[in-house]
Amino acid sequence: MNGQGFCYARGDPVLQAQKVSKIYALGKEKVKALDEVDFLSTQGDFVVINGPSGSGKTTLLNLLALIDRPSQGEVLFEGKPTSKLSERDLAFLRRQRIGLVFQTFNLIPVLTAAENVEYPLLLLNLSRQEREQRVRSLLEEVGLDGLGRRRPDELSGGQRQRVAIARALVTQPRVVLADEPTANLDSTTGKQIMGLLQNLNGEHCVTFVVVTHDPAVPPYAQRVLDIRDGKIQGERYVADRPA
Amino acid sequence: MWRIALRNLRRNRRRTLLALAIVSLGCSLSLVVLGFVERSKALIQQTTVQQYGNIQIADRALFEGDSEGLGYLIGPEDQELLTRWVAQFPEVRGSTVQLGFSSLLTFRRRTATVRGLGVVPENPVLDYNGLVVGGRGLRSSDLGAVLVGQVLAEELGLRPGDFVNLTATTAAGALNVLPAEVVGIYRFSSAEVERSQVFVPLSLAQTLLNTRGVDRVVLGLRSLRQTWGTARKLDRGLPAQGFTLEARTWDVLSPFYRQLASFFDLLFGFLIAAVFVLVFFIVLQVLTLSFLERTREVGTLRALGTLGQEVFRLFLLEGAGLGLVGGLVGLLLGVAFSLAFNAAAIPWRPPGTVQAVTLGVDFTPLVFGVPLLVSLLSTVVSALLPAGQMARLSVVEALRTV
Structure with missing residues (x-):
């Protein structure tokens, strides 16, 4: 692991898409948002899926996040098919x-920053002590030490996205999927957020999959997939990443 | 979940306040009406027990009124056995015997049809002397004495000291007439009772009917609540003791009480139903709006791994929170209004009664429990539909909602 950069440890496949297609019905017409896309990320990957609006990148992210099901093909999580799961x-x-991590942060407005980060831990039924320790540690790591008691509407856009990143990491997941994490931020804050994601990837060796149309984002990745019209057009590795 | 639910209630304060106001109003109104019904029923219970005692033991023919002659009378030996047996029940405070009869009461040239009741004067269970407002009550030493109701006294021009003739049919079927002195005039809650009921010493009634029997044994219990349990025990024990008699409770003996209690229950039932429907629709509208505004938030919760049933529970908790807070505020408002109402001590004379009673509100566990339960139930039921819709949302669709 590298505290200042990527995770170089390589492990088993975490997320895999095998020839996945997604077809939406638009009135009587059927629109193919994804067309037999293959995708693979392994432990510690930092992948950016880059494409313009309507290219199918968010659809692919939804399928990889298991909040939507493909019309065809299979999504595998840690090597296991998910299509048969309830x-x-x-x-x-x-x-x-x-x-x-969502484009518009999607924090629960009635909860404080710390409570937002704590929410996924409540679903895991962890002890209060364990929850408090993890929340404190994560908030400190994303640079929000001392702001835990603030409500989302008392935070800037960048701070809100940091809360969302802490919330995504607090359960110690295998993979973090981020949908346009810089889209609602100014360019400076966007760079800070991407730098943070890069550091967290190095620190925790968690797989990151980021979809974006922001040209400033791909340089932070190890690997960039270009998507257009529902198909992966190409894959490239990033040689020079921002410091 | 509670934390999120309760904080969500504070999001749109104006809307939450509107819902809380409706729930509170409904709850306080229910409390006041139920408290009033409880007070009224308690007053009627009190007067009914004053009239009938807690429990009466008699032949079914007497209770049903389907006997020709006086075949239902309880002889002296059975009276003694029965009195000794019921005295063994710890709930029984005491017992007395009575003998009812139909009679003509004649004063000068005016005659009225009355129902006479021979009672044991000055007995601690039920002697009716507490009702006397003019003259005096019946005494153990009285032989030819009668208590008449104020309405009858006014109709016939009777005063204490006047003599009347009582005419009745004896057990053998002959006519018998006895003179009796009006020693006192009583008042009761019912004008009909005052017009038609007279009380005489048991000895006079037995002489008039030429019998040594009585037609019922009346029991006084230590507590009103013991009435029905004791009656069941008596009914089970009477055949074993060799009696073909039945025990009936005061509420069964008084059709008036039963009708009035049913009327009050119906009235309160309608009110509760109206409150429920009103609260249901208003809270349904408030919660539906409130939930719809949070579609995207539900998408986020679901995406984070919250189950549909957990989202459902969250929204139900919001409904319950609204009902609980509104209900508690409603109880406080209701108590405040009731205390003010009780302090005003408004008199009211119910139809068919001769004495005014003080209107008031009683506080019993039921008076607090039912309105609170209705508040909770109506808001939770209101939340069911929108909560179900939110729980079934597609995660992706919910996240797309602006």
């Missing part, structure tokens, strides 16, 4: 093994 099993998998 909604309940998928929910348990999400709460235990997957962290999510």
Whole structure:
């Protein structure tokens, strides 16, 4: 592991998509949002899926996050197929093994920053002591030490996204999926957030999958997949990442 | 979950306050009406027990009124056995015997049809002397004495000291007439009773009917609540003691009480139903709006791994929180209003009665429990539909909602 950069430990496959397609019905027409996409991420990966609006990147992220099911193909989590799992099993998998970061932060407005981070731990029925320790540690790690008692509306956009990142990591998941994490932030804050994700990837060796159309994001990845019209157009490895 | 539910209630304060106001109003109104019904029923219970005692033991023919002649009378030996047997029950405070009869009461040239009741004067269970407002009550030493109701006294122009003739049919079927002195005038809650009921010493009634029997044994219990349990025990024990008699409780003996209690229950039932429907629809609207605004939030919770049933429970908790807070506020408001109402001591004379009673509100566990339960139930039921809809939302669709 590298505290300042990527996780270089390579492990087993974490998330895999095998020829997944997603077809939406738009009135009488059927729209293919994803067309037989293959994807693989292993432990410690930092992958960016890059593409313009309507390219199918959020659809792919939803399938990888197990909050949607493909029309065709299979999504495997830690090598196991998920298509036969019930909604309940998928929910348990999400709460235990997957962290999510949203474009619009999606914090619960009635909870404080610390309570937002604590929420997924309540679903895991952890002890109060364990919850408090993890929340304190994560808030400190994302640079929000001392702001835990603030409500989301008392935080800046960047701070809110940091809370969301802490919430995604607090359950110690195998993978964190982020949907346009910089889209609602100014460029400076966006860079800080991506730097934070890069550091957390190095620190925790958690797989990160980030979808974006922000050209400033791919340089932070190890690997970039370009998606367009529902198909992966190419894959490249990033040689020079920002310090 | 409770934390999120309760904090969500504070989100849109105006809307929550509207819902709370409706729940509180409904709850306080229910408390006041139920408390009033309870007080009224307690007053009627009190007067009914004053009239009938707690329990009467008699032949079924007497209770049903389907006997020709006086075949239902209880002879002196059975009276003694029965009195000794019932005295063994710890709930029984005491017992007395009575003998009822139909009679003509004649004063000067005016005659009225009355129901006479021979009682043991000055007995501690039920002697009716407490009702006397003019003259005096019946005494153990009285032989030819009668207590008449004020309505009858006014109709016939009777005063204490006047003599009347009582005419009745004896057990053997002959006519018998006895003179009796009006020693006192009583008042009762019912004008009908005052018009038609007279009380005489048991000895006079037995002489008039030419019998040594009585038609019922009346029991006074230590507590009203013991009435029904004791009656069941008596009913089980009477055949074993060799009696073909039945025990009947005061509420069964008084059709008036039963009708009035049913009327009050119906009235209160309608009110509760109205409150329930009102609260249901208003809270349904409030919660539906409130839940719909949080569709995206539900998507987030579900995406984080919250189960649909946990989302359902969260929204139900919000409904329950609204019901609980509104209900508790409603109880406080209701108690405050009731205390003010009780302090005003408003008199009211119910139809068919001769004495005014003080209107008031009683506080019993039921008076607090039912309105609170209705508040909780109506808000939780209101939350069921929108909570179910939110729990079934597709995660992706919910997250797309703006």
